[in-house]
Amino acid sequence: MQLEVLMTKDTLSLNENYIFQIQQAALKAVQDIL
Numbered sequence: 001m002q003l004e005v006l007m008t009k010d011t012l013s014l015n016e017n018y019i020f021q022i023q024q025a026a027l028k029a030v031q032d033i034l
Helices: 003-034
Strands: none
Touching: none
16 A cells, blocks of 8 residues: 555656656747747
């Protein structure tokens, strides 16, 4: 049970990091266009 909780937290943090990188890339792309 404890292991599952740890894995879920890892997955959530990975997803947050992934979303953050996409947002940064999108922001940079928009700035390049402007």
